[in-house]
Amino acid sequence: MRGPALLLAGVVLFALLDANSKLLSGEYGLGQVVSIRYAVLLALLLAARAVWRGAGGPVATARPGPHLLRASSMMVSAACFFLAFQRLPLAEGYLVFFTSPFMTLALAALVLGERVPAAAWRWCALGFAGVVLAVLPRLGGGGGEAEALGYLSVLVGTLAFAVTQTVNRGLRGEPGAARILFWPSLLGLLIYGPLAARDWVEPPPLDLAMLAANGVFAGAAVAATAAAFRHADAARLGPWGFAALPVSFLMDLAIWGHRPDPAMLAGAAVVVLSCVMSERAARQRPRREWRDSVGGQGIPGGKRWLPSAPKGSGAAERTAESGKAP
Template sequence: MKGPALLLAGILFFSLLDANSKLLSGHYAVGQVIALRFAVLVPLFLVARALRPGFGGPLGTRRPGLHALRVAAMMVSAASFFLGFRHLPLAEGYLVFFTAPLITLALSALVLKEAVPRAAWLWCLLGFAGVVLAVAPRLGGGGGPLAGYLAVMTGTLAFSVTQTVNRRLRAEPGLVGVVLWPGLVGLLVFGPLALRDWVPPPPADLLRLGLNGLLAGGAVVLAAAAYRHADAARLGPYGFAALPVSVALDIALWDVWPDPATLAGGAVVVFACLMSERARRTAAAPLAVPPRREPAAALRRIPEG
């Protein structure tokens, strides 16, 4: 159970990161919040590497193009989720995010040329129908909710690209490509935005802005460790633990309770994702070949001793 336990801890860190960012989003711009996250995360990583030489894996890579694509997708994902959760309760944002396995499945077929069974596609359609079921009642007025859904969907697409690239780079283990290089690029991208929109934070807010770096680093390390102890097929269902965690944070921090449409849509999305993954694994599993039985006469000819 070490793999699932590590993943659940990582999910808790990710959920706390999103909740803390949502609390900060009413006072600070996206550049300042994300730049300070990386300003904490990168030095922590470098200190860990100095104390333990080689920590995080090698600095070089033979596939810089894929790493650049992953870093770009991570930048889009970070900014999009921050902007989306500014307008949405956490549970509603996570409901849209739960379509990531379905989008990743489509990308694996289109980009990686992997065979996807027809049943998996049908479950994908059902999963997106669940999202429509949950968000449709709120789209009539447009405004903030619509912008929030579009931002979270953009972040989900970018996250799915990241996951697809991770599969291509699975032969290159280590945290350098998912912590150090994205952190340095994040400082270059969001640093100027932070300077442009800088709001001097009081000490309490400065601590919370720095806490984002600790939460982001802890979440990445825990998730990476989880996948070293268990495969994706086993860990996949545990990812949906983020939904009850996000509901609990919505209630505790903002006194926002999920409505029936969100609960119904969430149930449909989770069920569709689980069934889609099951259909994919079933199609990929080799047919069981029963062991060949030797004729009784042949067994009698085997010498004893």
């Protein structure tokens, strides 16, 4: 459960980041909000490494290409989600975001060559059906150009997020969190710093604290999601991204007083069910493969099944693991 637990922590932290950014977006521009986020994140990382030498592991990497791709996709998603939540309620933006498990699973299969079990696709499909159930009544709402731009922004941001998650999976062998925080923060300052200088608005102390809090939320969320993909593959983690739906409901209700209608609640119930059942399928899959091997078709990995010990002795189970006769 470590991978799903870390991903759920990342989901909550990302929701806090998006809600805080939405609150700030009425007064401050994209460049200022995002550049302060990355400045604080970079300062925290450097301070930690000054106090604890080498905290987070090495910054240098032998794979600059994937890190550049990852940092670039993070820059795109940061801008797109900021623009989307300027125009949409948090929960509505997240409804579009819930196409990300499909994108992540597809990229993991196509780019990383991971084996995606059929059960994971089925439960993701059920979760997507829950999203459709929730969003369908809003499709004919006539929200105008601003709402259309919001939906387009969150769709592009979702694709960029899926790319980030896929690269996280490809970089899972690199130890430590310093690389995954340092390089995106540096790139964020280079890209968004000039925009912040051009459109700077002097914030009062409370707003400055909220702007700085984004750096804490972002750093913790990135570290949690990257760690999650080191402990489990995309097929197991993908459907758990749907948990952001009830989190976004609570944020909308607590901060803006937006109450979910029956269609959104029904869709959320379907989404949560898909998360629970996909985790159950992931736990049962190794057990099912082992039982199939007992039937005489050979154990996973191509080794022959050679039972020769009495049932209940424990020797047959050890044989299944080693591929050798007891």
